[in-house]
Amino acid sequence: MRPKFDTSGLGETQWHEYAIRFLFGGGITVAAGLVASKFGPTVGGLLLAFPAILPASATLIEKHEKERKEEKGLNGATRGRQAASLDAAGAAMGSVALLVFALLVWQLLPDHHAWIVLPGAMVVWLVVSVSIWEIRERMRTIRRKSHSPGIGR
Amino acid sequence: MIQILVRFVVGGAVVSAFSLIADILKPKTFAGLFGGAPSVALATLGLTVATQGASNGAIEARSMMAGAVALFLYASFVSWVMMRYRFTALSATLGTMPLWFAVAFGLWSLGLNR
Numbered sequence: 001m002r003p004k005f006d007t008s009g010l011g012e013t014q015w016h017e018y019a020i021r022f023l024f025g026g027g028i029t030v031a032a033g034l035v036a037s038k039f040g041p042t043v044g045g046l047l048l049a050f051p052a053i054l055p056a057s058a059t060l061i062e063k064h065e066k067e068r069k070e071e072k073g074l075n076g077a078t079r080g081r082q083a084a085s086l087d088a089a090g091a092a093m094g095s096v097a098l099l100v101f102a103l104l105v106w107q108l109l110p111d112h113h114a115w116i117v118l119p120g121a122m123v124v125w126l127v128v129s130v131s132i133w134e135i136r137e138r139m140r141t142i143r144r145k146s147h148s149p150g151i152g153r
Numbered sequence: 154m155i156q157i158l159v160r161f162v163v164g165g166a167v168v169s170a171f172s173l174i175a176d177i178l179k180p181k182t183f184a185g186l187f188g189g190a191p192s193v194a195l196a197t198l199g200l201t202v203a204t205q206g207a208s209n210g211a212i213e214a215r216s217m218m219a220g221a222v223a224l225f226l227y228a229s230f231v232s233w234v235m236m237r238y239r240f241t242a243l244s245a246t247l248g249t250m251p252l253w254f255a256v257a258f259g260l261w262s263l264g265l266n267r
């Protein structure tokens with residue numbers, strides 16, 4: 001499946017769900033700052049890769065997927081869990097790119113302007129994470145084809 | 154106090170923006186990439202560099218590598234647990250959070266605590 005934009009799911013998210021994400025993101029950022037000022041930047045830096053989005057996004061995806069199935073009179077619990085699991089698998093791929101982001105910022109920030117380094121590292125994060133996703137998709141396609149040798153012949 | 158407020162608003166806005174992008178992307182594994190996006194890092198590093206200098210930002214980024222490895226293991230484990238067992242997303246993501254702390258602080262204590 002090719003990546004695409006789909007705004008149909010936006011209406012399913014309620015205002016308090018957006019508020020929870022905002023509060024959580026703000027809270028983690030404040031915590032990272034407070035930890036850094038109390039214990040130093042080596043400890044504070046750990047929190048920069050804290051799973052700030054995953055718990056809320058996985059919970060919302062599970063809830064929305066479950067509701068969709070139950071509207072059709074089906075038990076959506078399993079489908080909801082699977083959808084949340086896929087979301088977490090994506091986050092794992094994104095975190096590999098996050099390692100590259102951190103490496104670049106660590107190496108480049110002392111000698112270059114932050115307004116070049118941070119957006120540049122962000123672009124690299126995007127390219128690396130999308131590339132990892134693309135490689136995984138191609139490997140899945142190859143595996144699927146090798147498991148069904150009759151198809152396409 | 155004002156700096157805390159600024160951090161809160163900037164962090165909340167950046168994390169919300171990344172979450173919103175993930176909401177409008179399909180398929181789910183692709184949208185999930187944004188769960189590993191540098192959302193807190195972008196908000197924090199910009200403010201750290203502005204208030205404490207680039208060298209402090211670089212030190213934070215070095216420690217962030219340990220956090221990123223921890224995030225990879227945590228997210229992989231959450232994905233596996235939810236696919237294999239009947240845990241809800243909330244219990245799986247919050248219940249396995251100690252894994253992130255253990256790996257992040259474990260790696261930190263091995264060589265990044267200087």
